Amino acid sequence: MKHIHFILNSIAGKGNNNLDLKLINKYFDKSDYHVVIKPTFYKKHAIKLTQASITEEADIVVACGGDGTINEVASCLVSTSIPLGIIPLGSGNGLTSNLNIPKNIESALEIIKNNTIKKIDVGLLNQHYFFSNSGIGFDAQVIKHYEASRKRTLSSYIKATIKSLKKTDILTEVETTFNNTTLLHKPFLIFISNSNQMGYNVSLTPKASLIDGKLDILIAPKLNTLKIALFTILMFFKKHHILKEVEIHQTKEIKITQNNKQLFQIQLDGEFLMIKGNSIQISVLEKAINVIA
Incomplete structure (x- = not known):
């Protein structure tokens, strides 16, 4: 069974973001996936939640938010084997536009389900x-x-x-x-x-x-x-x-x-x-x- 963790910024973009567990289970069947949804409550909270997910041996970590949320989650996954999934909920969505990940939640879930991995470069400014x-x-x-x-x-x-x-x-x-x-x-x-x-x-x-x-x-x-x-x-x-x-x-x-x-x-x-x-x-x-x- 694969463990997939969703780090959710509910106030990203226009706010009031939510993930419907029934919708997620449509793509990630309970018999094959253990799904965890972790909402963030303050800036940098996604870092702590992602670090905990790594300790909990998550197989996939999904950043659900804007570029800031993606940065917090992804920063924890650099040089690990854990792939980053993305559901773009922000306003600008620069990285996801480059990756051609759609803003439609179901379409983004479909991409994560297909699990096609791409290795990308990372910028480093000081630390x-x-x-x-x-x-x-x-x-x-x-x-x-x-x-x-x-x-x-x-x-x-x-x-x-x-x-x-x-x-x-x-x-x-x-x-x-x-x-x-x-x-x-x-x-x-x-x-x-x-x-x-x-x-x-x-x-x-x-x-x-x-x-x-x-x-x-x-x-x-x-x-x-x-x-x-x-x-x-x-x-x-x-x-x-x-x-x-x-x-x-x-x-x-x-x-x-x-x-x-x-x-x-x-x-x-x-x-x-x-x-x-x-x-x-x-x-x-x-x-x-x-x-x-």
């Missing part, structure tokens, strides 16, 4: 894993304002974007080191991606791959007001790369250093995070997690 993307500068501020909003909708995301445009001086001069080259930047944003989706069908790195063993890096310098507005508009149409100021690179690792500050404001898979210190190290772990997709 923090990410599976879709991370960034500093403008995008981190967007997530900061988005988290402060009460609703997890596209309109809230657009409002957070507009609010972030009013303050674009979060980063001072930074030094980036990658591919044996060190450069100085005064960036508008530095975006590091493992996936070709950010969520809401928005992408800064449409050519990124979960299985190529590389991270896609987008660096945009500080721009004037008109260029920032143009960049933002083009971003929603995946055409931002036509701006000559925008740099796109691929690398296995990158170090970012800021000499005048001891704190980084970062977004990590759509969650706002502050990291102390004047430098961060980002790298890729090749095929480090098993995902059902």
Whole structure:
């Protein structure tokens, strides 16, 4: 008998999420599967629940929520043999869009039932894993304002974007080191991606791959007001790369250093995070997690 554990964030996305045990048993028969549903009640609770599931020798752990919930669950499963299943209940759903996992619960359950395993790369920022993307500068501020909003909708995301445009001086001069080259930047944003989706069908790195063993890096310098507005508009149409100021690179690792500050404001898979210190190290772990997709 296989043990399958569902880690459920009931307030992800629009909230009021629920898993019907009868529906789950339709796909996972009681004679073959022991089903456990574990609801989360606070931020980072999914980490504790997943760690407990590992101790309980779960055969499959399913993250039911948005990118933040998926990150918490998946971070515990890196370098283990336990596959990650996903039921996307969030608003953005960046990673699941890249994996072509549908938002329809029954369709997602069907994928988990079929149990086709894909090994994907994992990003590592200092000691923090990410599976879709991370960034500093403008995008981190967007997530900061988005988290402060009460609703997890596209309109809230657009409002957070507009609010972030009013303050674009979060980063001072930074030094980036990658591919044996060190450069100085005064960036508008530095975006590091493992996936070709950010969520809401928005992408800064449409050519990124979960299985190529590389991270896609987008660096945009500080721009004037008109260029920032143009960049933002083009971003929603995946055409931002036509701006000559925008740099796109691929690398296995990158170090970012800021000499005048001891704190980084970062977004990590759509969650706002502050990291102390004047430098961060980002790298890729090749095929480090098993995902059902």
